[in-house]
Amino acid sequence: MSDIAIEVENLSKAYQIGQIGTGTISRDLERFWTTKIRGKEDPFLKIGETNDRSKKGTSDIVWSLKDIDFSIKQGEAVGIIGKNGAGKSTLLKLLSRVTSPTTGEIKVMGRIASLLEVGTGFHPELSGRENIYLNGAILGMRKKEITRKLDEIIDFSGVERYVDTPVKRYSSGMYVRLAFAVAAHLESEILIVDEVLAVGDAEFQKKCLGKMGDISKGEGRTVLFVSHNMAAVKSLCSSGILLENGLIKSRGGVDEVLNVYTSNADDVNNVVSWQREKAPGDSRARILSVSIKSEDNIFTIEKDLFVEVVFENGIDDQPLNVSMSVFDEKEVYVLSSPNLQRPPLKKGIYKSVCKLPKDFLNTGKYYFTFLLIGNNYELIVQLDKVIAVDLEEEGLNRGNYFGYWAGTVRPYLKWDNFPVIENQDGFQ
């Protein structure tokens, strides 16, 4: 019991969606009447349903979190992951006491410092130094504590030269550096961090991650880290919590949880197949199924993908080939690849497989279009964006960068360095 830092029991949070304001007085009165005077359950909480944005609900109460239970050990670094709207931010808000739970409770051992945003309360007119004090105090530091750490904070931020300049004159990068520096020096047993790493340049990100690593591993403090960035979660956290529609979908070691997430995140069609009579095509040829596979059917950019097209040839000695086109979410035409081998085929069922090599596509969704081409290059079947794949990443080829990796494709390319000047002074 003594080594548990946070214990969450039956935690729920309901939100009212839609208009707030109209009819609230009469509703409030009704609510007051049933709950306080007659001592019954709140009628407006009963009609709630689980939080699924894609379905239209019937009530205007939504459970952002529903009966969550978990505990976190001291010194554990936990990654909280999940899709948008899964309840991550709500959980953070509850833990950092910005809002309070509808039911259930959270028990905490030690001081919590939460970083839902960097630079909360920074005042543009005040100098860097004054803002360090202000921001530190907002985050719960005593004045003496800040004074003791002032040099360290200024040093970490790297804005020493401008520390007496009003922060409104700062570049956004300097602003963020200073803000993170304050937060990184909080003396709390538990640190809650929302995706603050999305800001700043690569060098500073590295510094932040390093600092967070020190905090969890070196100093043995508990860290809760919320991120969309699988790679950062993997490198920072030892265990994970996967939220889905306000429920805990998985809790355990970070690899295990990330695997559930990546196999689960794929809510697009990987496989489409047809009964023989209804299959697209005609008596010449039909496509029976198209699918995307990987060795374990978890789709990440670090794995080979295999695209399979099963088709039936209806005419003897007919040359047939499949052609594939790939589009990304922004409708960008990424590539097309026809099967250039067109041997004449006997009647029967055949399978064409195309390997999309690993370290080639970027993360996100890709849509696949297929053509089946027959004799004299006649188009027999066209299937537009019939299947798709949603790629995650394991973060194997990132170096120390954890920000957004831009590009339609993301091939892992080889770089080499060669000396150009054979001079000792030129390169050191």
Place this chain on the structure above:
Amino acid sequence: MMNKNNKEDWDLVIKGHTSLFDLKFDDLWRYRDLLFMFVKRDFVSFYKQTVLGPLWFFIQPIFTTIVFTFVFGNLAGISTDGLPQYLFYLSGITAWNYFSDCLNKTSTVFRDNASIFGKVYFPRLIMPLSIIVSNLIRFAVQLSLLLCMMAYFGIKGADFHVTYAIFLFPVLVLMMALLGLGAGLIITALTTKYRDLTFLVTFGVQLLMYGTTVIYPLSAAPAQYKSIIELNPMTGIIEAFRYAFLGKGEFTVWSIGYSAVFTIVILFLGIIIFNKTEKNFVDTV
């Protein structure tokens, strides 16, 4: 039994429903440094990039006094209980300003700070308290103006005198602050849901000034309205303030006692409502 033991072991228990009277004053004390940071921030940001800087603290009461003297003293000819008009109005305005500033600023606390409150926890009561203290600086500056005017009129031999009630001065200031705070807390809690109140407050406070003895002495009020004016808790405070500094005004233990009780009730109610709202206001604002 088991449960009870557990509770004592945790540093913090976050729950949905807590007792109405769990006001978390210990938390407030732990964050006292933050209060002074906010005060400093308000003060510094107020005069940064202004030409006249803190001089602005003087300009508002001076001009208001001049206008009041002209309109109510000269045009309308309202009595000032035999006091020099400038002193009479300035004393009323100084006290009233402090109260109304406290009330106006605290009544928009939730709305003005929604972005900070939505991102980080600290005892929310720190914010309105810092407003009270910030305004105290402004009040002190304006009070020094009143003292200068008193010295000037004193040398000229005007008919007024400081009375023993001056010892009540800190209590009077505290009462004005807490009354403004309490009423402000109630209003800001209600405005998170019912925005309409904001409009009511802005002109309501202005109108309330005319229901207080700022521009006329209580002694000059018509008998049929007098009891209504006395119901206003600020009347007792302003009358006592004027009596303390200038020696004129209807200062009784009853009137000041009534104001004190009223203040305590409003303050207590305000803190309870504020704490209740504070927990979930982020969801509705």
